Amino acid sequence: MRKLDADRNAGSISIEGLTRRFGAVHAVDGVSLDIRAGEFLALLGPSGSGKTTILMSIAGFEYPDEGRILLGGEDITWLPPNRRNLGMVFQRYTLFPHMSVLENIAFPLKMRGLGRAEREERARAALRTVRLDQLGERRPAQLSGGQQQRVAIARAIVYRPRVLLMDEPLSALDKNLREEMQIEIKHLQREIGITVVFVTHDQTEALTMADRVAVLDHGRLQQLGAPRELYEAPQTEFVAGFIGETNFWSGSAAAAAAPGEAVGVRLEGSGVMPALAVSRVAAGDRVRLALRPERLRILPGAAEGVPALVTEAIYAGNATTLMLEAAGGQVLRLRIPAGAGLPEAVAGEAVTLGWQAADARAFGVAP
Amino acid sequence: MSGGAPNRAGRMAVNAAAYAVTVFLLLPTLIIIPMSVGPERFLRFPPAGFSLRWYAEYFRDPDWVAATLFSLEVALLTALCATVAGTMLALALVRGRLPGRGLVELLVVGPVIVPHVALAVAMFLVFERLRLTGTLLGFTMAHTVLALPFVVFTVLAALYRFDAELERAALSCGAGRLATFRHVTLPLIAPGVVSAALFAFIISFDEPVVSFFISALDRKSLPRKMFEDIDYNISPTLAAVATMLTALTVLALLLGFVLKRAAERRAAARSG
Ligand SMILES: Nc1ncnc2c1ncn2[C@@H]1O[C@H](COP(=O)(O)OP(=O)(O)O)[C@@H](O)[C@H]1O
Ligand SMILES: [Mg+2]
Numbered sequence: 035m036r037k038l039d040a041d042r043n044a045g046s047i048s049i050e051g052l053t054r055r056f057g058a059v060h061a062v063d064g065v066s067l068d069i070r071a072g073e074f075l076a077l078l079g080p081s082g083s084g085k086t087t088i089l090m091s092i093a094g095f096e097y098p099d100e101g102r103i104l105l106g107g108e109d110i111t112w113l114p115p116n117r118r119n120l121g122m123v124f125q126r127y128t129l130f131p132h133m134s135v136l137e138n139i140a141f142p143l144k145m146r147g148l149g150r151a152e153r154e155e156r157a158r159a160a161l162r163t164v165r166l167d168q169l170g171e172r173r174p175a176q177l178s179g180g181q182q183q184r185v186a187i188a189r190a191i192v193y194r195p196r197v198l199l200m201d202e203p204l205s206a207l208d209k210n211l212r213e214e215m216q217i218e219i220k221h222l223q224r225e226i227g228i229t230v231v232f233v234t235h236d237q238t239e240a241l242t243m244a245d246r247v248a249v250l251d252h253g254r255l256q257q258l259g260a261p262r263e264l265y266e267a268p269q270t271e272f273v274a275g276f277i278g279e280t281n282f283w284s285g286s287a288a289a290a291a292a293p294g295e296a297v298g299v300r301l302e303g304s305g306v307m308p309a310l311a312v313s314r315v316a317a318g319d320r321v322r323l324a325l326r327p328e329r330l331r332i333l334p335g336a337a338e339g340v341p342a343l344v345t346e347a348i349y350a351g352n353a354t355t356l357m358l359e360a361a362g363g364q365v366l367r368l369r370i371p372a373g374a375g376l377p378e379a380v381a382g383e384a385v386t387l388g389w390q391a392a393d394a395r396a397f398g399v400a401p
Numbered sequence: 402m403s404g405g406a407p408n409r410a411g412r413m414a415v416n417a418a419a420y421a422v423t424v425f426l427l428l429p430t431l432i433i434i435p436m437s438v439g440p441e442r443f444l445r446f447p448p449a450g451f452s453l454r455w456y457a458e459y460f461r462d463p464d465w466v467a468a469t470l471f472s473l474e475v476a477l478l479t480a481l482c483a484t485v486a487g488t489m490l491a492l493a494l495v496r497g498r499l500p501g502r503g504l505v506e507l508l509v510v511g512p513v514i515v516p517h518v519a520l521a522v523a524m525f526l527v528f529e530r531l532r533l534t535g536t537l538l539g540f541t542m543a544h545t546v547l548a549l550p551f552v553v554f555t556v557l558a559a560l561y562r563f564d565a566e567l568e569r570a571a572l573s574c575g576a577g578r579l580a581t582f583r584h585v586t587l588p589l590i591a592p593g594v595v596s597a598a599l600f601a602f603i604i605s606f607d608e609p610v611v612s613f614f615i616s617a618l619d620r621k622s623l624p625r626k627m628f629e630d631i632d633y634n635i636s637p638t639l640a641a642v643a644t645m646l647t648a649l650t651v652l653a654l655l656l657g658f659v660l661k662r663a664a665e666r667r668a669a670a671r672s673g
Contacts, residue, residue: 095569115572116581122573128566132588141584142574189574 044106045071045196045229047092051101054087054253061087062098063253071106071196074223074230076240079250080276085233088250089201092231094118106196116145121190121198121228125205127182129174135185136161136170142193160188163222180211187222197229204239216243237277241265249273269312271397274324281330281366283323287315287396296391299323303362304340308391313398321396327355327369329393332377332385339388342366344379354378360387430647437640444635455637456645465642468626472606474537475622479544479605484598486545487552492582494553495560496568513550517610520547525614535617543611548601555600559593592664599657603650 047069054062062084069075077085090096092103094115102111110118129138140157148156161170164184174182183203190198203219204212220243223230234240240247241261249256249264249272256276257269268274275282288298291311298306299321309323333339346357351372356379358366368387370376379385432446437455439448459465490509493499512520524543525534533539563586571581587594612622621629623642630639 093573095572115569116575116577119575120573122570124566124570126564126566128564128570130567130570130585141571141576145575145577145580193575 043071046104046106047197047229047231048104048107049088049092049101050104052088052091052098052103053100054084054091054096054098060253062091064101065250065253065255066101067248067255067258069229069231071229072227074220074232074243074245076244076247077231077233077250078237078240078247078276079235079256081235083250084253085235085250086201087253089199089231089233092197093120093122093199119193119195121193121195123183123186123190123198123200123203125202127174127179127186127206129182129185129189131174133174134170135166135172135174135177138174138185139189139192142189146193156192157188160192161185163191163226164188164218179207180215183207183215184218187219191222191226191228194226195228197231198223199231201233202235203232205234205236212239219243241277249276251276268324268395271322271324274395274397279327279367281325281327283325283364283366284399285321285323285396287311287317287319287321290316297396299394299396301340301360301362301364303364304360307340307389307394309394309396310392311396311398315396315398320399322399324395324397325366325389326393327367328353328371329389330366330368331388332368332370332379333388334377337386337388339386342385342387344381344383344385347379347381358385358387433640433643433647437637437644439637442636444637444640455641458636458638459641459645462638465626465638468621468623469642471537471540471620472623475540475544476602476606478537478541479548480598480602482541482545483548483552483601484594487549487597487601488556488594490549491553491556491560492586495557496565509550509553511550512547517547521611521614524611528615534615535620539615540605540612540622543615544605544608545601547608547611548604551600551604552597555597556590556593559590562593563589592661595660595664596657599653603653607646607650 047067049065049067049069052062052065052067053060065084065088067088077088079085087096091098092105094110094113094117098111102109104110105118105120129135130141133141136154136157139160140153143153143156158167158170161167164187166181166184166188169177169181169185174185177185183206186203187198200219204215207215216239219230219232232240232243241264244261246258246260247264248258251272257264257273259267264273264277268277271282274280283301285299285301285304288300288306291297292314293311295311297309297311297315299309300306301323307323309321311321315321340360342358342360344356345359348355348357353372354370356368356370358368360366366387370378435448436444436446438451438453439445440450440452440454441448490505494502494506499505528534528539528543531539533542567585567589568581571585572578576584607624608622609624609628612625613628616622616625623646627639627642630636
């Protein structure tokens with residue numbers, strides 16, 4: 035029974051208090067993260083946020099200043115990379131140019147001492163998995179970018195590792211191919227049940243591919259959650275701004291509130307509007323309100339809300355985007371989905387804005 | 402396109418000048434060839450006839466043959482030692498995080514900067530005491546020191562062109578450091594390593610200054626033997642030897658060129 039549990043957890047990764055400094059730069063700053071076996075986890079953040087450093091620490095190419103890394107419960111923090119038995123796909127394919135495609139894929143098996151016949155058979159099977167059966171004899175340089183990255187994936191999974199690490203593997207591909215590969219990688223991951231840690235700076239890629247996304251900024255973990263959680267319930271102002279489109283509006287809390295409670299916010303140049311406190315706030319505390327464009331509504335008639343002027347209306351088929359200017363010069367974007375029968379407006383029109391309390395997230399601002 | 406004709410004329414002028422300089426530089430070397438086939442007992446230009454007797458003389462003289470074989474032995478061993486040590490040094494300089502890296506670099510460059518005569522005197526003094534003068538070991542050590550900088554620079558250049566991420570890829574595939582070097586790094590820097598070995602061979606084979614000092618009466622290198630020959634009996638054998646030396650060097654360079662072309666063609670086939 036215990037053995038079975040151990041097997042099931044063999045692909046889990048625990049990162050505990052990981053810190054890595056380069057001189058004065060905290061590339062990774064106290065990141066703790068539990069990745070479940072068989073999970074697809076994306077590390078998402080802007081360039082320089084520490085994604086690669088975290089991935090390389092898991093792979094064994096970087097060693098932390100503080101913290102530990104466990105693989106299937108076993109401490110691998112100081113284990114050399116070639117003894118971690120992880121699959122790795124790099125941004126620039128990194129196929130061995132002097133070997134054929136098949137030799138590339140068979141290389142990890144050769145290093146594990148497998149015989150020629152078994153190597154060949156398993157390499158061919160891996161090549162079939164990435165749908166390149168016919169190209170085994172070619173040299174890497176004779177393949178397109180997408181094909182090369184598929185070969186790199188085949189090489190990384192041919193020895194059936196529990197974990198596959200990928201560092202921006204699709205960023206060198208053009209848009210169509212990238213979207214195709216996203217789906218393919220996702221299918222492959224489900225098919226072989228491997229744990230995937232996937233680094234990307236592209237939020238759409240992270241949200242569409244991952245079971246959970248870890249958002250990083252300046253080496254710190256901002257939030258870990260399912261894509262829907264990140265979009266609907268961002269826990270920090272950074273996440274609210276980084277994931278999807280957001281209007282930010284400064285104001286002050288009209289009353290004290292605990293996290294998750296409704297709170298009135300006195301907006302700059304406007305009245306008090308309903309919101310949801312993300313962190314604990316005291317009456318009068320400065321807050322920042324995050325409002326998604328598609329959650330803003332134009333209220334009919336003389337309803338109570340925020341008066342604003344439509345400065346521009348941009349029609350884009352599936353939706354209309356309004357550029358608004360509220361009192362106090364606050365600029366907002368509002369999106370009206372087409373076909374939902376919602377009231378629209380034209381440029382130059384004066385409107386009244388409103389929203390549900392749950393759709394306006396109030397973040398406390400450090401004084 | 403309109404600038405094509407004057408451009409071509411200009412290029413031809415530059416080429417002509419380059420060839421003229423080359424011929425001027427090569428002429429003294431080329432004069433050796435006719436001088437080596439003269440029939441008389443003394444070096445003379447132009448030769449009074451054609452004869453290969455001095456070539457035969459060379460092969461008949463055990464002194465010449467011994468010096469040649471000794472030089473070949475030293476050059477081969479030097480090529481081996483300098484290439485192995487130099488490649489390892491270059492790797493350590495590029496990949497390693499070794500402390501005192503600057504000092505190591507300085508030591509490597511040293512033999513290029515220090516005048517060879519000074520180096521030769523120093524080596525003579527040390528080798529005398531250690532009874533290494535006139536030995537294969539002594540010569541190989543001395544020439545390895547002289548050849549090392551060229552090997553290190555050549556391999557360094559190859560390593561800088563090499564994508565280090567491939568080594569990470571190999572490690573992530575489960576290859577150890579040594580296997581990574583053998584299966585990935587070495588095959589990809591091989592053209593550089595081969596050039597380096599040829600360099601080392603040529604540097605050792607016609608090295609005159611240090612060899613002059615650390616030779617012994619009974620064991621000497623070819624350049625030293627040639628120098629003695631000039632001193633004692635300026636015979637056309639010397640010209641014959643010089644001709645063969647030139648031919649050998651040219652052959653070595655051609656071999657290097659062919660090997661490099663082959664490597665490039667392989668690379669082109671990869672990307673073609
Ligand atoms: N080897 C290194 N030497 C110095 N600074 C580094 C090194 N690697 C990363 N950094 C710094 O650490 C920070 C995080 O880098 P990285 O993990 O590569 O970020 P990301 O992959 O999210 O773009 C950056 O500020 C980067 O400049
Ligand atoms: Mg990165």
